[in-house]
Amino acid sequence: xxxxxxxxxxxxxxxxxxxxxxxxxxxxxxxxxxxxxxxxxxxxxxxxxxxxxxxxxxxxxxxxx
Amino acid sequence: xxxxxxxxxxxxxxxxxxxxxxxxxxxxxxxxxxxxxxxxxxxxxxxxxxxxxxxxxxxxxxxxxxxxxxxxxxxxxxxxxxxxxxxxxxxxxxxxxxxxxxxxxxxxxxxxxxxxxxxxxxxxxxxxxxxxxxxxxxxxxxxxxxxxxxxxxxxxxxxxxxxxxxxxxxxxxxxxxxxxxxxxxxxxxxxxxxxxxxxxxxxxxxxxxxxxxxxxxxxxxxxxxxxxxxxxxxxxxxxxxxxxxxxxxxxxxxxxxxxxxxxxxxxxxxxx
Numbered sequence: 001x002x003x004x005x006x007x008x009x010x011x012x013x014x015x016x017x018x019x020x021x022x023x024x025x026x027x028x029x030x031x032x033x034x035x036x037x038x039x040x041x042x043x044x045x046x047x048x049x050x051x052x053x054x055x056x057x058x059x060x061x062x063x064x065x
Numbered sequence: 066x067x068x069x070x071x072x073x074x075x076x077x078x079x080x081x082x083x084x085x086x087x088x089x090x091x092x093x094x095x096x097x098x099x100x101x102x103x104x105x106x107x108x109x110x111x112x113x114x115x116x117x118x119x120x121x122x123x124x125x126x127x128x129x130x131x132x133x134x135x136x137x138x139x140x141x142x143x144x145x146x147x148x149x150x151x152x153x154x155x156x157x158x159x160x161x162x163x164x165x166x167x168x169x170x171x172x173x174x175x176x177x178x179x180x181x182x183x184x185x186x187x188x189x190x191x192x193x194x195x196x197x198x199x200x201x202x203x204x205x206x207x208x209x210x211x212x213x214x215x216x217x218x219x220x221x222x223x224x225x226x227x228x229x230x231x232x233x234x235x236x237x238x239x240x241x242x243x244x245x246x247x248x249x250x251x252x253x254x255x256x257x258x259x260x261x262x263x264x265x266x267x268x269x270x271x272x273x274x275x276x277x278x279x280x281x282x283x284x285x286x287x288x289x290x291x292x293x294x295x296x297x298x299x300x301x302x303x304x305x306x307x308x309x310x311x312x313x314x315x316x317x318x319x320x321x322x323x324x325x326x327x328x329x330x331x332x333x334x335x336x337x
Contacts, residue, residue: 032164064119
C-alpha cells in the first residue's frame with residue numbers, strides 16, 4: 001500500500017495501521033498526526049486503518065513567532 | 066457557552082485574557098534567534114506573559130535544527146501560545162490547532178490564516194469563520210488580524226475575547242503604519258487588544274500601549290537585534306512604560322505653547 005508521509009512516498013503492508021506507519025519512519029515524540037487534513041488523536045494510532053494514498057502529516061514542536 | 070467578554074479596561078496591571086491573568090503584557094516569539102541560549106536569555110530578561118511556538122514536519126530540516134527545543138520549552142516554563150503559521154485554509158488552521166492542542170497540552174491558539182505570501186497578510190475573508198470554528202471546538206483564540214474595524218468586530222461577535230491586529234507586516238519592524246485605525250479599534254472595542262506583528266523598536270511598543278492597547282506580541286524585533294537579550298529587556302520596559310503612561314492619563318496635546326515657568330515676576334519684563 002502506498003502512503004505519503006510528510007510528502008515522502010512509503011510502501012507499507014496493506015493491512016497497516018497508523019502506528020505501523022509511524023514506526024516505519026521512526027517517529028519520535030513529541031509529535032501529532034493528521035491524515036488527509038484530519039487530526040488523529042494519539043489514542044487512535046493503534047487502531048486507525050490506512051488507505052491507499054493516505055496523506056499523513058507528522059508534525060513536531062518548533063520555534064514560532 | 067462562551068465566557069463573558071470584559072466590558073471595561075481593568076485598572077489592575079494584570080493582563081486578563083479568557084479569564085486568565087498574565088503578569089506581563091509582553092508576548093514574545095521564539096523564532097530567528099542566533100542560538101537557543103540567546104533565546105533562553107532573552108526570555109529570562111523580558112519575562113513575557115506567553116511565548117509563541119509552532120509545529121512543523123518531523124524529519125524536516127526545521128525540526129532537525131530544533132531538536133532541543135522541547136527540552137528548552139520545559140526549562141523556560143513560560144506559558145506557550147502555539148500558532149497556526151503557514152496555514153492558508155480554514156481546515157489547515159483547524160487541524161493544526163488540534164494537533165497543537167495535543168502536543169502542547171493547551172487550549173490557547175494564535176490563529177494565523179495567511180492570505181498573501183508576500184505580505185503575510187491575514188485572509189480576512191475567511192478569518193472570522195475559522196475563529197468561530199475554533200471557539201466552538203473549545204480553543205482560546207487569539208486571532209492575528211488586520212486593523213480593519215469590521216473584521217475585528219466580527220471576531221468579537223463570534224466569541225473571540227481578544228483580537229491581535231497587526232502594526233505592520235510580519236518581520237518588517239516598521240511600527241504602526243496606521244495609527245488612526247489602531248486608535249479607532251481601541252475606541253470602539255472593549256475586548257483586550259494586543260498589537261501583533263510589525264513592531265521594530267521599543268518606542269513602537271510603548272506607543273501602542275500609550276494608546277490603550279493591552280499588550281504587544283513581537284519576535285523579529287528582538288531576535289534580529291544586535292543584542293537580543295538587551296532588546297528583550299528594553300521591550301519589556303517599554304511595554305510597562307506605555308501601560309503606566311496610559312493609566313496615568315497623559316496631558317492632551319495642544320497646538321499653542323503654554324509656558325511652564327510662571328510669567329509673573331519675569332525679570333527684565335516691562336510693559337510696552
